[in-house]
Amino acid sequence: MREPIYFVSLGPGDPELITLQALRLLERCDRIYTPVPLAPSGRRSSKASEIMLSLGIRPEQLQSYDLPMSKQRDGAQAAYRMVADEIIRLSREGSTERIAVVAEGDSGFYSSSAYIGDHLLEAGLQIRQLAGVPAFIASNALVGGQLVQLEEQLRVIPGEASAEEWAEAWQGKHTIVVMKGSLCQEEILRAMALYPERQWHYLEFVGQEGEYCSSDVAEISQRKFPYFSIIISKARRG
Template identity: 65%
Template sequence: MIHFVSLGPGDPELITLKALRTLREADYIYTPVPVSRKGRHASKAAEMMLSLGIREEQIQLYDLPMSKDRDGALEAYEIVAREACEKQKAEPSARIAIVAEGDCGFYSSSAYIGEHIEQEGFTTEQICGVPAFIACNGRLGGQLVQLEEQCTVIPGEATREEWDRAWQSRHTIVVMKGSLCEAEIKSAVAQHPDRKWHYFEFVGMPKEYNTSSTDEILQREFPYFSIIISKRR
């Protein structure tokens, strides 16, 4: 069995006990390294695990292209799945983990990697974690939703009709991957002053930033790992 391990939003103290135990017991931990047009970036996942006492020799890094063009990422998922399966075949007793930031069952690479692994005849287990938007709301305090309220999550891209319906609704709206829809968010902030707007980036990491000032949101350049929470209350 190959384990998908959720790391949580980035704060090492928010990883679950089960996830940490699984990582400590793993022989191989496949870990993404973000690659953009600017080059290869430091792996935040690897840095977090090292801070928790995971040994460097356990960590197997793989490059993950970060682009709106999904072809590179899909190829990377197929490659890491194949490598994990080949390692499991060569070493049947090896304990293999593949990490995912946030929760591995929520807009996660594990969906694609898992399909390839299961096609090879291996079973997988998901070890859940704290999604980033839950950690964001923790910074605000209070309830993300309460009583009969509903929550809509938008993964950075939506149709014009979907955006309009979201902003006009009474729902709490969570937008992931803010860089994909920066113009839409800023337009909505200006057009819907009846909503409360909360902006977050890199929550749980050293360069974390958050604000509820609409002026600051309008002036901010959104990175990929940014989240917006919009409420009616």
């Protein structure tokens, strides 16, 4: 029976946050499909490649594919389809190569690799996910303390929500994690002013070059939020 296609989590960016299980599997892979984000400016860079190469993964193992970064998702969807089609073709030709698809963070948490996995499942292939450290967990390690405790709940908002959803989140007694801060900077700044009783923590590029963390509301208000920013808002305890 053919091995499954592995979806391997690389962690948030720091090579030391990859799991031993993930690293050992990647070392044994013949093909590792690796996204290379393509900015509208034409700039190409791949943090995933940097992580793996720094850990001793050989360049010839990497199968890079361009991933257009745009709100218009047609280009990205075409890239996912291309990777899936190639893996499906290899499987149908009887290839015995061990194949992995990598994702930053955790491959099962807001990961674009899920679209590739959906195509593979539709074609009848087996997949297996390897757990990793998602960015918001690494972020809370920098902030310190418990992300949630006792009967508290955690709500994760992927940068966009309705006015009613935002109000419900801020007025609750639970921890809120907001991903992709650039999509909702105006709402975050508004909420920090309206709900000073909450604890506010702002982070950029966690685990990567340019990592930044602040809990100073005045300082946070002066920053321009990049796409890879996370906000952790905790209700006051005690």
